Amino acid sequence: MNGAHFVVKALQQQGVKQVFGYPGGAIMPVYDALYDCGVDHLLCRHEQGAAMAAIGYARSTGGVGVCIATSGPGATNLITGLADALLDSVPIVAITGQVASPLIGTDAFQEVDVLGMSLSCTKHSFMVQRAEDLGSVIAQAFEVARSGRPGPVLVDIPKDIQLAAVEHACITHSVSEPDAPELSDITAARELLGQAKKPLLYVGGGVTLAHAEAELRDFLAKTKMPSMTTLKGIGTIAPEQYAFLGMVGMHGTKAANFAVQEADLLVVAGARFDDRVTGKLDEFAVNAKVIHLDIDAAELGKLRKADVAIAADLKQVLPQLAMPLDIDDWQQHTIAMRQEYHWRYDHPGEAIYxxxxxxxxxxxxxxxxxxxxxxxxxxxxxxxxxxxxxxxxxxxxxxxxxxxxxxxxxxxxxxxxxxxxxxxxxxxxxxxxxxxxxxxxxxxxxxxxxxxxxxxxxxxxxxxxxxxxxxxxxxxxxxxxxxxxxxxxxxxxxxxxxxxxxxxxxxxxxxxxxxxxxxxxxxISEEENVWPLVPPGAANDKMMEEC
Amino acid sequence: MLHHLTVTAQHSPELLERVLRVMRHRGFSVQNMQMNLDSDNQQVELHVAVASERAIALLTAQLTKLIGVTAVSLTDRTAEPKLAVV
CATH class of the missing domain: 3.40.50.970 (Thiamin diphosphate (ThDP)-binding fold, Pyr/PP domains)
Structure with a gap:
């Protein structure tokens, strides 16, 4: 077995049945191994398309997407897809061919330092330097891609490594479990919840990445807390959910944008105070204390200081915070806002709205x-x-x-x-x-x-x-x-x-x-605009609307 | 403001680039740096002085996330390491 066949076997060990890609010179051994291996390869017509197809595969299933490209332009064409996956925390593994090891650094045909290019647009990246490392590198790549805060991982494989003889072995990489939340943090968070008169749940994409949708629903059922989502959080909370206010931020609902400015406690679950959510950060939720829950400790306190910050798996922490709250007046107020500011679809004229x-x-x-x-x-x-x-x-x-x-x-x-x-x-x-x-x-x-x-x-x-x-x-x-x-x-x-x-x-x-x-x-008419709009540099309750 | 960091990591050819890229991108300017590799080329210790108006915790949190980084500690010129982040 050569390195390329080993790569395909390693993908199969990870449960991969589908890959997206585009062949080329430096990845030809892998494509030869794919030819009759049972893994389905879909030829996209540009490597960027392959990366984004892998993202679509991953996001629509909750699994890991895989894309494959050759060296040089094949690899550079993946970069936008990798950056997209990094910003949205999507687990994908990108495999690129590289020129043969002796040619690296010689400006060989279709040689580019993709490892260097990957540093700012992947969660991690590898260049395989020895054929015997292939198994552990592929296993690590999948583990890194899907663990903790997920993200894209690049594996760059020189052509001589793909062609080298390798002994087949079953290789896995141990999954590290996230730390359990500290009891003192849970106690502090529950105290804030108990004191709050106007708590609001701010849900980001991290809830889905943690596979914690059921825990979130239970949290809402127990607390009956009003809630809103980011763009990535859409779909996490059923639209008919009690006191669900929709999307917050630049083009969010008026109900969510007004409610967040009134709230006295924000419970932030898997979200990161993105500028499209907060508007003018200094004026975002100015009356609110913050409980920030995220698997990525680097997000805690990055943009907004949290009164209680818990770096933990949302699947573990949300059930520990689910408690009945005495917030009837606030619930009714937010429901009234939701009803008052519902979308309207009446629109004059024949043109499509x-x-x-x-x-x-x-x-x-x-x-x-x-x-x-x-x-x-x-x-x-x-x-x-x-x-x-x-x-x-x-x-x-x-x-x-x-x-x-x-x-x-x-x-x-x-x-x-x-x-x-x-x-x-x-x-x-x-x-x-x-x-x-x-x-x-x-x-x-x-x-x-x-x-x-x-x-x-x-x-x-x-x-x-x-x-x-x-x-x-x-x-x-x-x-x-x-x-x-x-x-x-x-x-x-x-x-x-x-x-x-x-x-x-x-x-x-x-x-x-x-x-x-x-x-x-x-x-449609070119005059149609998206409303409401929080203009740049403004607080969320300073929305512009159609005149 | 000047901060003195010690970053310990598994050695890899691109490790230095990874660490320095994060420092630059997160708004920290490297003022001084020393890198030591252990005798079997497995472990790297970086002593770095960085300057920024931003809170140093923003940088240490990002460095801690890097795969292969095993410890990030913050020291001042007169004291022993006082914050073990990892």
């Missing part, structure tokens, strides 16, 4: 539908107007905000969950960023639905130019877009264009009922 379109999609889509977003206005409209039963159903590039994420992430999700409906909601700007992945959809005949919301603009930038740059629309006008339906047709993907409201319902039905892939191209 994107929030209503997405609300209709939310109402019509089957249970367990996965929505993979791109980045921009449509991403915020999805967050606001589609209801999710599970955080694994909402794939949105939250931390890095990577345009081009939606279609390849949908590819990964569709491969992972072949029996569920998967919809990529994209904008005309984002769609063109990874449009080559239509070829991947065609190749595997994946039934991915694409809802392309087209305002012939880079909409979110245009919105900011309108509001904050005196309407100087610098390089955001895309009236020269291609014919998207014809473009999709070139990849055997049927579709249609709609332009008025009355076309929406039947078109969504056709899209959802199509057996294969489908593109629904929706023309």
């Amino acid at each position: 994107a929030p209503l379109l997405l609300k209709q999609l939310s109402d019509m889509a089957p249970k367990n539908t996965v929505v993979a977003c791109d980045v921009g206005q449509h991403q915020m409209w999805v967050a606001q107007h589609i209801e999710f039963d599970s955080p694994h159903d909402h794939l949105s590039s939250s931390g890095l905000g990577t345009m081009g994420f939606g279609v390849p992430a949908a590819v990964g999700a569709q491969v992972a969950r072949p029996h569920d409906t998967v919809i990529a909601v994209s904008g005309d700007g984002s769609f063109m960023m990874n449009v080559q992945e239509l070829g991947t959809i065609k190749r595997r005949k994946l039934p991915v639905k694409i809802l392309l919301i087209d305002n012939q603009r880079l909409g979110m930038v245009r919105q900011w130019q309108q509001l904050f740059f005196e309407g100087r629309y610098s390089e955001t006008i895309l009236t020269d877009n291609p014919d998207f339906v014809a473009l999709a047709a070139a990849f055997d993907i049927p579709g249609e264009t709609i332009v008025v409201k009355e076309q929406v319902q039947p078109a969504l039905e056709r899209m959802l009922n199509s057996k294969g892939a489908y593109i629904l191209h929706v023309a």
Whole structure:
């Protein structure tokens, strides 16, 4: 057995059945080993697409995604995907070929120092220097990717190591258990909970990463505490949950943004006070004490001092804080805010109104539908107007905000969950960023639905130019877009264009009922903006609204 | 403000880059540095003086997370290590 076959065996030992990638010279031995090994490889049409498909696979299942690329440009094309996974704490393992060991450092053909490049965009990275280390390195890579706060791991393997003879051995890496929370911290947190009159639960993506959704639901059932989520936390709390206020932050709900400014205690579960959540940090939740719960100790006190900071597994700590609270008045107040500030879908004229379109999609889509977003206005409209039963159903590039994420992430999700409906909601700007992945959809005949919301603009930038740059629309006008339906047709993907409201319902039905892939191209006005908006440098309760 | 750190880690070819990158990215400027490798090239001890207006705990927490870093301690010029982070 050579090193490449050993790599594939090591992947199989980790339970890997699906990988995404693109072959090339320095990774050819691994591709030879993949040829008849039983691990399914999906050829993406760009390495960035492969990385984002691996992210979509991981996020839609809660497992680890795997992508493979060659050296040099293959490896550099993975970098944006790795950074995306790092910012959103997604466990993926990226395997890259490297030029042969004697050539490293000679500026050989397709040589790049990917280990050096990986330092700022991975949780950890390895270069394998001896064939006998392959087993332990692959095992460590998976352990690092999924343990603690998950993240991307890169394994760079020189071609001579892939070709070297290796003895096959079953190698695993021990899983380190996180420390249990200190009793004194639990006691202090329970004291704060008992004293609070206006507590608010602030839920981030960390709850799902800890597989602690059930513990969170129990916590809410016992405390009946009002709650809100970050973009990554969407789907963790059922929309009908008692006193759930929706998403907080720049494009969050008015109820969440007002409530957080009134709260006297924030219970922060797996969230990190991101600037898109807090607005002006000094004025965020100024009346609140903070209980901060996170597996990553480095997040505690990073941006906001916590009165009680507990670095622990949320699965362990949440049950210890679940206690009945005497907060009836506050509950009723927040419920009243939720009712007062609900979304409105009345909109004049015949033009299609994107929030209503997405609300209709939310109402019509089957249970367990996965929505993979791109980045921009449509991403915020999805967050606001589609209801999710599970955080694994909402794939949105939250931390890095990577345009081009939606279609390849949908590819990964569709491969992972072949029996569920998967919809990529994209904008005309984002769609063109990874449009080559239509070829991947065609190749595997994946039934991915694409809802392309087209305002012939880079909409979110245009919105900011309108509001904050005196309407100087610098390089955001895309009236020269291609014919998207014809473009999709070139990849055997049927579709249609709609332009008025009355076309929406039947078109969504056709899209959802199509057996294969489908593109629904929706023309909307370039004047449509995302509201409300917390402007830069403002507190969350200083939201701008549509005039 | 100047802080003196001792970082202990398993040796790897890129270890120094990893540690220095985190220091730069998190807003700490290296003023002085000494690296010692043990006799069997397994363990590295870095003594680093860093300057920043930011709280040093923000840096020690990030260094502690690095895979292979086994201890981060903060010292002053006159005292023995007073904070063992790992």
